[in-house]
Amino acid sequence: MTEGTEPAxxxxxxxxxxxxxxxxxxxxxxxxxxxxxxxxxxxxxxxxQAASDTGVVHPFFGAHQAGIATPVQDHLHFAAFDVAQDATxxxxxxxxxxxxxxxxxxxxxxxxxATGAVGGAPDAPPDDTGEALGLPAxxxxxxxxxxxELFEKDGVDRFGIAARRPESLxxxxxxxxxxxxxxxxxxELCIQACADDPQVAVHAIRNLSRIAFGRAQIRWxxxxxxxxSKTTSxxxxxxxxxxxxxxxxxxxxxxPTAMDExxxxxxxxxxxxxxxxxxxxxxQKIEPWDRQQLSEQDRIIGRSKGEGAPLSGGSEFTEPDFAxxxxxxxxxxxxxxxxxxxxxxxxxxxxxxxxxxxxxDGNDPLGSLNAGLFFLSxxxxxxxxVTIQRALRSDLLNEYIEHTGSAVFAIPPGxxxxxxVGAGLFA
Amino acid sequence: MTEGTEPAxxxxxxxxxxxxxxxxxxxxxxxxxxxxxxxxxxxxxxxxQAASDTGVVHPFFGAHQAGIATPVQDHLHFAAFDVAQDATxxxxxxxxxxxxxxxxxxxxxxxxxATGAVGGAPDAPPDDTGEALGLPAxxxxxxxxxxxELFEKDGVDRFGIAARRPESLxxxxxxxxxxxxxxxxxxELCIQACADDPQVAVHAIRNLSRIAFGRAQIRWxxxxxxxxSKTTSxxxxxxxxxxxxxxxxxxxxxxPTAMDExxxxxxxxxxxxxxxxxxxxxxQKIEPWDRQQLSEQDRIIGRSKGEGAPLSGGSEFTEPDFAxxxxxxxxxxxxxxxxxxxxxxxxxxxxxxxxxxxxxDGNDPLGSLNAGLFFLSxxxxxxxxVTIQRALRSDLLNEYIEHTGSAVFAIPPGxxxxxxVGAGLFA
Numbered sequence: 020m021t022e023g024t025e026p027a028x029x030x031x032x033x034x035x036x037x038x039x040x041x042x043x044x045x046x047x048x049x050x051x052x053x054x055x056x057x058x059x060x061x062x063x064x065x066x067x068q069a070a071s072d073t074g075v076v077h078p079f080f081g082a083h084q085a086g087i088a089t090p091v092q093d094h095l096h097f098a099a100f101d102v103a104q105d106a107t108x109x110x111x112x113x114x115x116x117x118x119x120x121x122x123x124x125x126x127x128x129x130x131x132x133a134t135g136a137v138g139g140a141p142d143a144p145p146d147d148t149g150e151a152l153g154l155p156a157x158x159x160x161x162x163x164x165x166x167x168e169l170f171e172k173d174g175v176d177r178f179g180i181a182a183r184r185p186e187s188l189x190x191x192x193x194x195x196x197x198x199x200x201x202x203x204x205x206x207e208l209c210i211q212a213c214a215d216d217p218q219v220a221v222h223a224i225r226n227l228s229r230i231a232f233g234r235a236q237i238r239w240x241x242x243x244x245x246x247x248s249k250t251t252s253x254x255x256x257x258x259x260x261x262x263x264x265x266x267x268x269x270x271x272x273x274x275p276t277a278m279d280e281x282x283x284x285x286x287x288x289x290x291x292x293x294x295x296x297x298x299x300x301x302x303q304k305i306e307p308w309d310r311q312q313l314s315e316q317d318r319i320i321g322r323s324k325g326e327g328a329p330l331s332g333g334s335e336f337t338e339p340d341f342a343x344x345x346x347x348x349x350x351x352x353x354x355x356x357x358x359x360x361x362x363x364x365x366x367x368x369x370x371x372x373x374x375x376x377x378x379x380d381g382n383d384p385l386g387s388l389n390a391g392l393f394f395l396s397x398x399x400x401x402x403x404x405v406t407i408q409r410a411l412r413s414d415l416l417n418e419y420i421e422h423t424g425s426a427v428f429a430i431p432p433g434x435x436x437x438x439x440v441g442a443g444l445f446a
Numbered sequence: 447m448t449e450g451t452e453p454a455x456x457x458x459x460x461x462x463x464x465x466x467x468x469x470x471x472x473x474x475x476x477x478x479x480x481x482x483x484x485x486x487x488x489x490x491x492x493x494x495q496a497a498s499d500t501g502v503v504h505p506f507f508g509a510h511q512a513g514i515a516t517p518v519q520d521h522l523h524f525a526a527f528d529v530a531q532d533a534t535x536x537x538x539x540x541x542x543x544x545x546x547x548x549x550x551x552x553x554x555x556x557x558x559x560a561t562g563a564v565g566g567a568p569d570a571p572p573d574d575t576g577e578a579l580g581l582p583a584x585x586x587x588x589x590x591x592x593x594x595e596l597f598e599k600d601g602v603d604r605f606g607i608a609a610r611r612p613e614s615l616x617x618x619x620x621x622x623x624x625x626x627x628x629x630x631x632x633x634e635l636c637i638q639a640c641a642d643d644p645q646v647a648v649h650a651i652r653n654l655s656r657i658a659f660g661r662a663q664i665r666w667x668x669x670x671x672x673x674x675s676k677t678t679s680x681x682x683x684x685x686x687x688x689x690x691x692x693x694x695x696x697x698x699x700x701x702p703t704a705m706d707e708x709x710x711x712x713x714x715x716x717x718x719x720x721x722x723x724x725x726x727x728x729x730q731k732i733e734p735w736d737r738q739q740l741s742e743q744d745r746i747i748g749r750s751k752g753e754g755a756p757l758s759g760g761s762e763f764t765e766p767d768f769a770x771x772x773x774x775x776x777x778x779x780x781x782x783x784x785x786x787x788x789x790x791x792x793x794x795x796x797x798x799x800x801x802x803x804x805x806x807d808g809n810d811p812l813g814s815l816n817a818g819l820f821f822l823s824x825x826x827x828x829x830x831x832v833t834i835q836r837a838l839r840s841d842l843l844n845e846y847i848e849h850t851g852s853a854v855f856a857i858p859p860g861x862x863x864x865x866x867v868g869a870g871l872f873a
Contacts, residue, residue: 042736094671096806100813136689137752141741148736149689149751150672150804153682217671218685221806225815229736236813242806244521244644244671245577255580258645262563262576309469309575309656314568324576325564377577379523379648379669380807386527386663388652 034132034146034230037110038117041232042146074155075215079123081433082292083283084440086160087372087397088272090251092213095243095376095393096220097298098228099206099426100235102169108178112445114234118163118210118227119439128156131226148229151222159214161223163440164296164428169207180444185287187295187400188429195412196422203239203300203424211296211395213374217242239424241300243376243393250372256327256335260303260377260390261419263320264327267335270372281370284399289443292432297371297404299394300424306387308419319415321356329358357416366410369403371396391420401427461559461573461657464537465544468659469573501582502642506550508860509719510710511867513587514799514824515699517678519640522670522803522820523647524725525655526633526853527662529596535605539872541661545590545637545654546866555583558653575656578649586641588650590867591723591855596634607871612714614722614827615856622839623849630666630727630851638723638822640801644669666851668727670803670820677799683754683762687730687804687817688846690747691754694762697799708797711826716870719859724798724831726821727851733814735846746842748783756785784843793837796830798823818847828854 034042077085102111121131130136136149170176170184190205212223221242228237247259248266251273259265270277285291308316317323321330321339329339331351341359343351352359363370374395382388398404411417431441461469504512529538548558557563563576597603597611617632639650648669655664674686675693678700686692697704712718735743744750748757748766756766758778768786770778779786790797801822809815825831838844858868 098809137740137750139740141744142739144737145689145740145743145751147689148687148732150685150687152685152689152752218804221672221687221804221817225732225817228813228815229733237809237815238813240806240809240815242671244669245648258577258579260575260577260648262572262574262579305575305652306656310571312569313564313566313572316572317568323564324572325579377645377648379667381669382525382664382667386655386665388655388664388667390648390652 034117034120035113037113037234038230041117041230041234042144074128075158076127076156077158077160079119079126079161079434080436084162084293084430084433085126086162086211086213087282087294087374087430088250088278089158089160089213090254090272091246091249091374092158092160093215093244093246094213094217094220095246096212096217096224096240097243097393097395098210098212098224098240099166099238100208100210100228100231101238102177102207102235103233106177106234108445110234111178114231115163115441116439117230119434121227121230122161122163122223122440125151125223125226126156126159126161128159131230148222148225150225151219154216154219157214157216157219159212159219159223161227162211162213162296162430164209164211164430165441165444166205166207166209166426166428168205172207183287183289183444185290185429187402188427191297191401191425191427192405194408194422196417197425198421198423199425200423203241204426206238206426206428208235209296209298209426209428217244241378241393243378245377247375247377247392248373250374259375259392260305260379261308261316261320263316263322263324264335265375266373267322267327268370270370277370278372280399281403282372282397282399289446290429290431294397294399294430295401296428296430297394297396297398297401298424298426298428299422300391301394302389302391302421302423304387304419304421305390311419318353319356319419321352321358330356353415355413355415357411357414360410360414361407366407369398369406371398371404371407391423397430461544461547462540464540464661465657468544468657468661469571501555502585503554503583504585504587506546506553506588506861507863511589511720511857511860512553513589513638513640514709514721514801514857515677515705516585516587516640517681517699518673518676518801519585519587520642520671520673521640521644521647522673523639523644523651523667524670524820524822525637525651525667526593526665527635527637527655527658528665529604529634529662530660533604533661535872537661538605541658542590542868543866544657546861548654548657549588549590549650549867552578552650552653553583553586553588555586558657575649575652577652578646581643581646584641584643584646586639586646586650588654589638589640589723589857591636591638591857592868592871593632593634593636593853593855595632599634610714610716610871612717612856614829615854618724618828618852618854619832621835621849623844624852625848625850626852627850630668631853633665633853633855635662636723636725636853636855644671668805668820670805672804674802674804674819675800677801686802686819687732687806688735688743688747690743690749690751691762692802693800694749694754695797697797704797705799707826708830709799709824709826716868716873717856717858721824721826721857722828723855723857724821724823724825724828725851725853725855726849727818728821729816729818729848729850731814731846731848732817745780746783746846748779748785757783780842782840782842784838784841787837787841788834793834796825796833798825798831798834818850824857
């Protein structure tokens, strides 16, 4: 990232006064002397002159937010925020404007503001924290979402938007086997930062959190590596920490019909072209899994570990044949295998666009790795996730996993250049 | 990684019976029917037929262990182990043999054994956990070390090696400002897995931990991203989470004189050609740092944030001139700046080979990121680290950091092909 030449079109003027104060933080000794007059980077790669030759650059502005249909990047930093107790509607709007301004710059490979990490006054704290200086955009996408409690919390309509809450946006019901921890659940706002370089994703969340100072703060956050899905057929199917290919049947961005049918939502009006994000923190009990015999692992998933082919035969992309039986007359694909229970054929045709990541967070006192899958799925209605998750009630896999975190967010459509993410909600 | 064609030379036969039992684990239902007759992958790339075309492959066997002078990879998974209470000398030796066998294979891009993830009997647990199937070697290095308590613990010489403990190998003294947590300190054995793909590094630690079942278990472990040093001049100098270039003056592997003078140790005999590893988990208080003015950040480090040039002038690789004064007559580089206090000129010429990584482990209840530097340094004597760390007692940086973990390990020389890491200690 660099200080960045000014893009030709300057439709937003920079961070709000509140955003500038956020950068100073509580108890700061300095003062911002040089104003932050930087412009929003343009929507197209061409206008982002400073973006590296080597880094893929995704546009920030557009009909949909980036980070949903975008080819899944290698790394994730996800953060759920709560808005400050005393924040007003105007604070929330200014935060979303500042976030959009900063995200538009960072996704183009630029510093968070025009003065950036080292272009400001010596006696002021730098606008940008600097750890991504010199790094390319690295395919960074920044995706914002609104949790149910943003609209109404404890019966209070803090921001005058309670009436605009979509009926579908409510905390997920409790599922069988849930072992949810408050420390990785919920959130009034969320930011999903995906990039091919983890330092770039971390830089984005850190700087957006810094800008939010006094207006919102992180409730919980998570790093993920090793994507467990793909959104283009050109991407190889990755493997999860159970060693199985994951995402073979994912919705592909190159299939606009499927995207329209399953992912993009069409109402209410302020959310049209957006989606809903479901987040589940899934602990995988890898040691018991690793002690299970190969044939049993295959049976539980319903596919072969090596090739990823359905147990009814064929190769990875062969459609499973659930009617097929083995020589003893039993179904070739177990009735309670993961692939069968989650399949659209048994779930009213529902498909979710998954974007999960593997994680390892140290180990427990017995030396077992705290490992798992950080599950992210986009769908046109969260009820679709509920339907699938309920179908998985008798999943053979449940013996080896535990859901420890859960959250749901409405994902507004993309911002128009010169506007900000979520503008429609406040129009 | 793949099941792997057998390399031509088979100097070791495979995992020990104890290692096989480890793969089964406690309470396993299956039996290993197919024997694990796989061979150790050869030392050179040429013999590792299965290694991907795209992945850099480092030899496992050699005079020195890989992962020290090797160009620093992008990702780290580090684990400290304790040997099981009832383990014997023979158990320890067999563990080191199994680890060497498995590490030699995995670093060549092969599965952990010849039968691997999917080549075994269907009614046995797979030898390999499978999440790296299809991934290239990704420059993986696996480096083993021995902590002080391996030699003697509570006055007991469990493995008959107490007399062979080098005098230099003892727990580090307490330093001013230490806030050490037992959960990230110490360890009788350690494994440093570095790779350009985090999934490959995680796969290595996980499978080595699995092989150790019943003989040793993980005490603590850590993932790192974003290397903060470099070991060849061809690598760009990376940045730490304070936004500064880190590793500008690191020892380079292409400078064998410096490596011999500062890194490789020459005695005792079993350790000659090895080194000592010091590990420090350093929490960085990034929010207070981010509120500090740019000139003050520069003064604390002693270099400029953007270029990384010493404040006495020049560019990144200009030698600092500590005698230079500014217009007010004060030293241009503060007497208590980090760069001055750590400089060889004031520390008997001592230089450490650093191999640190950035980390972010979620956030605290106030929304601050749990972020920091996982510091790894290799030196011919751990006392050299002690000298530098004591010199940093008055470091201006100390206000913004906290050492929360600490460990020290003797790093044996590389294994000869057909032998195992640490063989000299038991000869």
